[in-house]
Each structure stands twice: as structure tokens, then as C-alpha cells.
Amino acid sequence: MKLANKLIAAITPVVVVGIALYATLRIGAERDRFEQEMSHDHGHLGHALAAAVEAVADEFDDTHAASIVDRANRRGRGVQASIVWASPRTAKEGRIDEEPQVLRALEKGDDVLMLDRGAAKVSYVPLRGHDGSLGAIRISESRDAEVRYVRTTVLRLTLVALALAIACAAAVTLLTIRFIARPLESLVSQARRIGEGDLSSRLAFSQRDEMHELADEMNAMCERIADAQSRAQAETARRLAALTQLRHADRLSTVGTLASGLAHELGTPLNVVSGRATLIFQDPSKPEAVKKNAKIVVEQAERMTRIIRQMLDFARRREPQKGRVDIGELASRTVTMLEPIGRKKGVHISLSSEGDVTVDADSNGVQQVLTNLVMNAVQATEKDGRVEIAVRVEKAHSPDDVDSPSKEYVCIHVRDTGGGISDAAKDHIFEPFFTTKDVGEGTGLGLSVSYGIVQDHGGFISVDSKLGEGAHFVVYLPAPTDLKKTSIADHGS
Numbered sequence: 001m002k003l004a005n006k007l008i009a010a011i012t013p014v015v016v017v018g019i020a021l022y023a024t025l026r027i028g029a030e031r032d033r034f035e036q037e038m039s040h041d042h043g044h045l046g047h048a049l050a051a052a053v054e055a056v057a058d059e060f061d062d063t064h065a066a067s068i069v070d071r072a073n074r075r076g077r078g079v080q081a082s083i084v085w086a087s088p089r090t091a092k093e094g095r096i097d098e099e100p101q102v103l104r105a106l107e108k109g110d111d112v113l114m115l116d117r118g119a120a121k122v123s124y125v126p127l128r129g130h131d132g133s134l135g136a137i138r139i140s141e142s143r144d145a146e147v148r149y150v151r152t153t154v155l156r157l158t159l160v161a162l163a164l165a166i167a168c169a170a171a172v173t174l175l176t177i178r179f180i181a182r183p184l185e186s187l188v189s190q191a192r193r194i195g196e197g198d199l200s201s202r203l204a205f206s207q208r209d210e211m212h213e214l215a216d217e218m219n220a221m222c223e224r225i226a227d228a229q230s231r232a233q234a235e236t237a238r239r240l241a242a243l244t245q246l247r248h249a250d251r252l253s254t255v256g257t258l259a260s261g262l263a264h265e266l267g268t269p270l271n272v273v274s275g276r277a278t279l280i281f282q283d284p285s286k287p288e289a290v291k292k293n294a295k296i297v298v299e300q301a302e303r304m305t306r307i308i309r310q311m312l313d314f315a316r317r318r319e320p321q322k323g324r325v326d327i328g329e330l331a332s333r334t335v336t337m338l339e340p341i342g343r344k345k346g347v348h349i350s351l352s353s354e355g356d357v358t359v360d361a362d363s364n365g366v367q368q369v370l371t372n373l374v375m376n377a378v379q380a381t382e383k384d385g386r387v388e389i390a391v392r393v394e395k396a397h398s399p400d401d402v403d404s405p406s407k408e409y410v411c412i413h414v415r416d417t418g419g420g421i422s423d424a425a426k427d428h429i430f431e432p433f434f435t436t437k438d439v440g441e442g443t444g445l446g447l448s449v450s451y452g453i454v455q456d457h458g459g460f461i462s463v464d465s466k467l468g469e470g471a472h473f474v475v476y477l478p479a480p481t482d483l484k485k486t487s488i489a490d491h492g493s
């Protein structure tokens with residue numbers, strides 16, 4: 001409204017001054033016209049009376065002639081005529097009591113029209129007495145009518161000026177509110193929202209003018225900022241993921257070195273323990289209770305050997321035996337193999353595969369990874385829960401190289417409806433020996449071994465999970481360059 005007030009304050013005086021100027025000119029013109037008409041009328045009347053008076057005076061006498069003027073006066077309204085003489089012959093006759101130039105003009109036979117005499121206008125039309133003496137018909141008309149006319153015109157024009165000024169102010173107010181104040185208010189609040197970081201709202205103006213252009217520009221600016229913001233966020237997320245992966249890789253290589261040393265150290269004594277216990281177990285001379293204990297020792301030693309082998313698997317990176325593997329088919333085999341375990345627990349395992357999902361990979365390694373993930377998912381899921389496996393080609397950024405363009409990967413999604421992973425646990429699940437399972441149930445090596453295998457293939461694993469909301473693991477294996485282009489989705493890693 002401040003703007004509207006300013007516009008009204010600027011425009012209204014201009015309008016009022018314009019109208020006042022017009023009114024002044026108009027009143028001047030009206031007054032001139034009025035006077036012209038009056039002088040015209042005086043001329044006509046004067047000549048008619050002069051002719052009549054001269055004719056009657058010639059025919060009869062001056063007294064008869066004067067009575068014509070008296071009669072005319074009785075009929076005239078506001079106009080008074082009289083006969084005046086340059087040198088009156090009797091005291092009753094009127095005198096031309098005007099300035100010498102009036103007399104001179106009359107002597108020449110000219111009309112003297114419209115002299116201002118206070119509240120009246122006076123005109124003289126020359127007249128000759130029957131004796132040739134100079135006289136004149138003097139016509140005097142009150143200015144009341146003119147004054148009344150001018151006053152009415154001024155009043156009328158003042159009212160028109162006032163009405164115009166009010167209409168003008170109202171129109172300016174309405175137009176300013178409609179086309180300037182409201183759009184500006186919207187633009188200001190939009191600018192405020194953008195400043196506060198809200199980039200979701202957009203402006204829609206129906207008017208087609210500069211405000212509309214500004215709103216369009218603001219909308220486009222919002223989109224550009226939102227776009228840049230989401231790109232920056234994605235970039236930051238990718239860099240953070242890369243950092244986490246690097247941290248893992250670093251920790252894993254340290255733990256791997258330690259584990260490999262430990263496995264070597266424990267391998268020989270364990271073989272000795274297992275061999276001696278087998279000897280005791282197989283010795284028929286030993287009592288049953290001793291043989292039973294020896295069997296337990298053998299079983300536990302075998303378990304330890306298995307764990308050590310897994311540790312060595314993890315620590316000693318074998319070169320994968322690569323060949324063309326159809327991941328869809330491999331996943332189908334794995335699901336068939338694990339379905340009975342799921343069924344026993346009341347967990348439904350499903351598989352979907354899209355397009356050509358072959359990779360160059362070590363099929364045993366990939367199957368080990370998938371088995372680990374599905375087993376973990378089944379173990380984390382309660383009765384009537386679901387484990388969904390999906391295989392498809394997607395575009396993604398490698399966390400090791402966030403700056404490079406996205407590449408095609410064959411992705412194995414393993415999603416479950418289980419208990420999920422806490423944020424604290426998520427930081428450690430790929431570390432060897434990290435387990436939340438009971439003693440004897442988990443070794444904490446499944447994911448770390450899987451991680452190593454996938455990395456050996458030039459891929460990576462991502463996990464998305466919240467406590468109580470299930471877990472979603474994705475294995476990214478680089479797609480071969482000759483992969484058929486079918487249903488490729490673009491994903492961040």
C-alpha cells in the first residue's frame with residue numbers, strides 16, 4: 001500500500017492542476033462568448049431602436065420618438081435602453097456622459113459597444129435628431145446573468161474536478177494493488193522463503209507483464225538452486241560413502257594381515273590337537289567316555305579350522321577364477337538351495353531378475369557372497385517375514401572414485417523385513433569378527449569375506465538399514481562392456 005499511496009500522491013495533484021487549467025481556459029472562453037453575444041444583441045437592439053426613433057422623430061416629434069424607447073424598456077428584461085444627446089436641448093433629456101473618445105466615435109457614426117460600468121455593460125449606437133443633432137441609443141445590461149453563468153460554470157467544473165480526482169485516486173489504488181502491490185508482496189515473501197532455504201514453492205501470476213517475468217525468473221532461479229543443492233548433497237553423500245569405504249578398506253587390510261598371521265600360528269597346533277584327538281577317538285582300547293570327549297575335541301577343532309580357513313579366505317586374496325556368469329541363474333540356484341532353510345523359519349524368499357544380467361566373475365565367489373547375504377537376511381527375519389532378491393542392471397558411482405561418471409553395474413539387491421541394523425552396528429558389520437549373533441551362531445566373517453570377494457571383482461557393497469525397519473544390501477558387480485542395454489536405472493551408490 002505504501003507504493004499506492006505514493007502513486008496517488010504523485011498523480012492526483014497532476015490531475016487536479018490539469019483540470020484547474022482546463023477550467024480556467026474554459027471559463028475565459030465562456031465569458032468571451034457571453035460578451036460577444038451580449039454585444040451582438042446590443043448592436044441589433046440599438047440599431048433597431050435608432051432607426052425607429054429617427055423615423056418617428058422625422059414623422060412626428062422627439063417626444064413620440066422617446067416613447068418607443070420607453071415601450072421597449074417595459075418589455076425588455078434586464079436590458080434598459082435610453083436616448084442620450086451630445087448637447088441636451090432640455091433638462092429632461094439625457095447626456096452622453098462618457099469619455100471624449102466615445103463622443104468622437106459616435107460623431108464618426110461608429111457604434112460604441114460594451115463599456116464596463118460597474119455592475120452593468122453599456123453600449124452606444126449613434127442617432128441623429130430631426131434637427132441633425134448628435135445623439136445615441138444607450139443600452140445598459142446588468143452583469144448579474146454573466147456573473148451567475150460564470151459562477152455556475154466554476155461550480156460545475158469544480159465538482160467534475162473533484163469527481164475526477166476521486167475516480168483517479170480510486171483507479172490508481174485499485175490498479176496499484178492489483179498489478180503492483182500484491183505481486184510485489186508475493187515476490188517479497190517468495191524471496192524470504194528462498195532466503196530461509198525453502199525452494200519448494202513456486203509463483204504463478206496470471207498477469208502478463210514485468211512482474212510475471214520476474215516471477216518466472218524467480219521460479220527458474222529456485223529450480224537452479226534446488227538442482228545445484230541436490231547435486232551438492234549427492235556429491236557430499238558420495239564423498240562420505242567413499243570415505244567410509246576407504247576407512248573400511250584400511251581397517252580390513254590391517255585386520256587381514258593380523259588374521260593371516262594368527263591363522264598360520266594356530267593352524268599347526270590345531271592340526272596337532274585334531275590329529276591327537278582323532279587317534280584317541282579311534283583307539284578301541286579307550287573307554288567310551290574318553291572317546292566321546294575326544295570326538296567333541298575333534299569336532300571343535302574342525303570348527304576352529306573352518307573359521308581359520310574363512311579367516312585365510314578373507315586375508316589371503318586369491319585371484320578370482322573369472323568366467324561369464326549369469327547372475328539371474330546363479331541367484332535362482334542359490335534361492336533354491338536356501339529356500340528350505342527359509343521355509344523352516346517361516347520366511348518367504350522371492351527372486352526377480354530383469355534383463356541381461358551376466359558378469360565376468362568367479363561364480364563360486366559370487367555365490368558365497370549371495371549365500372552370506374541371504375542367510376543373514378533369513379536369520380534376521382521373524383516368522384512370516386520376507387526376503388526379496390532382485391537382480392538388474394543399474395548406473396552408479398563407485399565410492400572409490402566419486403568424481404568419475406556413473407558406470408553400469410549388475411546389482412544384486414537383498415532386502416529383508418527383519419530387525420534391521422543399528423547405526424552403531426552399521427559402522428562395523430564389514431569388519432572381521434564383528435557379530436551380534438550368539439556364540440556359536442555367527443563368526444562375524446560372512447560380510448567381511450563377501451566384501452573382499454566383491455572388491456576383488458572391482459565392485460562394492462552398499463547397505464541401507466534402520467533398526468526395526470529391515471535391511472537392504474546391494475552388491476554392485478561391474479557390468480561387462482558388451483552388456484545388452486535393457487532397463488538400466490540410474491542410482492547413487
Ligand code: ADP
Binds near residue numbers: 437441471
Ligand atoms: P555373522 O553373520 O557371522 O554375524 P556377518 O559378517 O555375516 O557375520 O554379519 C555381521 C553382522 O552384521 C551380523 O552379526 C548382524 O549383526 C549384522 N547383519 C548382517 N546382515 C544383517 C541383516 N540382514 N539384518 C540385520 N543384521 C544383519
